[in-house]
Amino acid sequence: MARSFSQLAINAEKQRTSIAISKNPLEKPELEIHTLGNSVLRKPAKRISKVDANIRDLVKKMLHSMYSAKGIGLAAPQVGIHKQLLVIDLDIENPTTPPIILINPEITGYSASIETYEEGCLSIPGVYLNVIRPSSIKLNFRDEMGRPKKLNPDGLLARCIQHEMDHLNGVLFVDRVTNLEDLKKELKENGFNNKDVMPIQ
Numbered sequence: 001m002a003r004s005f006s007q008l009a010i011n012a013e014k015q016r017t018s019i020a021i022s023k024n025p026l027e028k029p030e031l032e033i034h035t036l037g038n039s040v041l042r043k044p045a046k047r048i049s050k051v052d053a054n055i056r057d058l059v060k061k062m063l064h065s066m067y068s069a070k071g072i073g074l075a076a077p078q079v080g081i082h083k084q085l086l087v088i089d090l091d092i093e094n095p096t097t098p099p100i101i102l103i104n105p106e107i108t109g110y111s112a113s114i115e116t117y118e119e120g121c122l123s124i125p126g127v128y129l130n131v132i133r134p135s136s137i138k139l140n141f142r143d144e145m146g147r148p149k150k151l152n153p154d155g156l157l158a159r160c161i162q163h164e165m166d167h168l169n170g171v172l173f174v175d176r177v178t179n180l181e182d183l184k185k186e187l188k189e190n191g192f193n194n195k196d197v198m199p200i201q
């Protein structure tokens with residue numbers, strides 16, 4: 001997910017992680033982020049059966065791509081890898097806040113309350129549009145050591161996780177935009193094709 005200009009930095013929930021990398025942008029990160037129109041973004045991701053050093057290496061590479069693009073969330077399908085893996089960091093300006101790594105995330109509950117919020121996506125650079133989603137969720141996942149974890153996020157973290165989990169199912173935030181006039185205009189202005197949107201019915 002990309003930060004919209006109106007968003008203030010919000011502290012992420014701090015948690016211990018064994019993944020420590022610099023948040024400084026790299027000139028050319030190894031994993032390229034694919035953009036709207038590329039069919040890799042539409043392919044669903046598979047569960048990770050074993051969380052090992054290879055996965056942790058992938059996590060580091062994804063973090064480099066995310067930090068280099070100044071994003072706050074990235075899903076593996078965005079770099080062409082169809083595994084159920086997300087990296088999130090809502091506090092990218094602060095070098096001491098660890099990123100959140102979510103492996104095989106599963107939403108087990110949604111709040112009845114909903115919220116409208118402006119989203120952006122590293123795969124659709126420049127496009128920022130309102131999306132309606134539940135304001136909080138319940139989540140099961142594994143961390144980067146394969147340990148089962150639970151989380152009940154709200155606010156920006158709940159928003160970001162829902163956005164990134166959509167990527168695991170080949171869904172993009174523009175598919176959920178309800179203001180079709182704004183959608184068409186924003187896509188055009190940023191060089192994207194409206195035909196690449198697959199509206200959620």
Ligand SMILES: [Zn+2]
Nearest residue numbers: 001121122123
């Ligand atoms: Zn995205």
